[in-house]
Every structure is written in C-alpha cells, then in structure tokens.
Amino acid sequence: MADEPVGTGHPVGVGPWPGPLPDDPRYDPELLADGDRRNVADQYRYWSVEAIVADLDTRRHPLHVAIENWAHDLNIGSVVRTANAFNAAGVHIVGRRRWNRRGAMVTDRYLHVTHHPDAGALAEWAASPGLPIIGIDNVPGSVPIEGYALPRECVLLFGQESTGLTAEAQAACDVVLHITQYGSTRSINAGAAAAIAMHAWATQHAR
Numbered sequence: 001m002a003d004e005p006v007g008t009g010h011p012v013g014v015g016p017w018p019g020p021l022p023d024d025p026r027y028d029p030e031l032l033a034d035g036d037r038r039n040v041a042d043q044y045r046y047w048s049v050e051a052i053v054a055d056l057d058t059r060r061h062p063l064h065v066a067i068e069n070w071a072h073d074l075n076i077g078s079v080v081r082t083a084n085a086f087n088a089a090g091v092h093i094v095g096r097r098r099w100n101r102r103g104a105m106v107t108d109r110y111l112h113v114t115h116h117p118d119a120g121a122l123a124e125w126a127a128s129p130g131l132p133i134i135g136i137d138n139v140p141g142s143v144p145i146e147g148y149a150l151p152r153e154c155v156l157l158f159g160q161e162s163t164g165l166t167a168e169a170q171a172a173c174d175v176v177l178h179i180t181q182y183g184s185t186r187s188i189n190a191g192a193a194a195a196i197a198m199h200a201w202a203t204q205h206a207r
Helices: 029-034 049-057 075-085 119-127 167-172 190-205
Strands: 062-067 088-095 113-116 134-135 153-156 175-177
Touching: 049 075, 049 153, 062 075, 062 119, 062 190, 075 088, 075 190, 088 119, 119 134, 119 153, 134 190, 153 190, 175 190
Parallel strands: 062 088, 062 153, 088 113, 134 153, 134 175
Antiparallel strands: none
16 A cells, blocks of 8 residues: 655555554555554554545535646646545536646545536536535626535536636636635635635534
8 A cells, every 4th residue: 555645755654563563454554564654544544445434424524625627737736635635525627638637645545536527527416416516706696605605415526727717617616706715816825715615614514
C-alpha cells in the first residue's frame, strides 16, 4: 500500500503495531506490519481503505459536490479534498473524465466519484433522486450565499478557476449563489470558494 504524501519530510502516523495483532477484519495486515503513515484521522489508523470507506458510508452527509472539468484545473483536487473533509455523499466530475488529482492528496480513495460527460447528464442524474443543483459563481443574477437557506439534500456545482460555470451548467442549476467579496478582485479562488460554500452548507445541516 503506497504511503500518502504528507509534505513535511518528517515521519507521521504510527509505526508497526505493538504487541499481539488484533483480530479485526478492518485492519490491514500490511499496515499492521509496516506502520501507518497515511494522513488519516487517528480512529482509522491501520484500517484498510475499504474499511474506512464503509465506515464513512454509514454517516455520509446528503451533500453532493460537482465540478466542471474542461481544462485540467489544478483546483479540482482541492475541491475533492474539501469534499472528503465534509464527508460528502459523492463527488461528480463533469466534462473530461481525467482530472488533476495532485491537490486531492489521495482523498478521492475515500469518496464515491462519478463522471458525467456534461452538465445535462449531471442534471439528468440529479433529477432522479430529486436533488436541486446549486451553482456557485458570481454571475449576473446570482444570489448571495450569506443567509440563503441551502437545501439539506442538494448538489453544489462549481466551475473552473478562469471561466466559472459554463452557460450549460448555469442552465442546469435551480439557483446560482455567489460569495460576497469586499476587495478589489472580481473573483475568488475556486478551491477557496468551494470550501466556503461547503462550510456554509455544514453550518446549516451538519450534526
């Protein structure tokens, strides 16, 4: 099992399991023998990826996160990593199937990632469970996210860093929200915007 990158140059995590090995199917024999240097919460030390995903599945939030992927945006990985932090029900890559995973720090292993060829396909998927699509972009007609009552079950849809949501994506949205800014630039980093929007959802619905 490959170690997850930690970026510090110093050992992290825990070493080999001390004492008699536990009789628990959630534990990974290789990690028990070699140590667990992954960037995971302490409660998941030595657990296999499959066991961690299974446990997360028991308490996923009913929030889906979708990102348009047309130009291999570096921010996509950051959005995926944040979706893991908020234990989103799923991540949806819209557009190109291949996406830049570097910023995700392999957190996509613990998420359910689905690909949709375009925004229309995402909208068709969301219609079946009745999930409203909430776009996040500062386009004309968008509504401030501050104070907006976000649906508990929904899809937050983000565009790319340079171009924002495409016209097709905007058309698929039930509403488009923007994050109010107070400085001199007209936009905020896409990865940062996703983190703010997911936190706004969590303050209303996470328990």
